[in-house]
Amino acid sequence: MALAAVIRQALSWRRSDGERRQQLKWLASGAAVCGVLGISAVSTNSSIWEVLILGFAALPLSIGIGILKYRL
Numbered sequence: 425m426a427l428a429a430v431i432r433q434a435l436s437w438r439r440s441d442g443e444r445r446q447q448l449k450w451l452a453s454g455a456a457v458c459g460v461l462g463i464s465a466v467s468t469n470s471s472i473w474e475v476l477i478l479g480f481a482a483l484p485l486s487i488g489i490g491i492l493k494y495r496l
Contacts (some may be wrong), residue, residue: 454486
């Protein structure tokens with residue numbers, strides 16, 4: 425299901441233009457940071473909670489920036 429969601433967002437980004445594309449760029453960057461920090465937190469056992477909190481905070485923060493910056 426997660427792979428299908430990523431594919432759908434990639435196709436949506438390809439079809440969009442202007443502000444919509446910029447909003448999707450912010451969503452994708454937040455999701456990428458969340459995924460990378462989530463994987464690194466699982467692979468290392470030191471200070472796992474700090475890394476997970478940063479990873480989980482990246483996604484809503486990037487969505488908020490996309491909404492506020494491009495007036496969704």
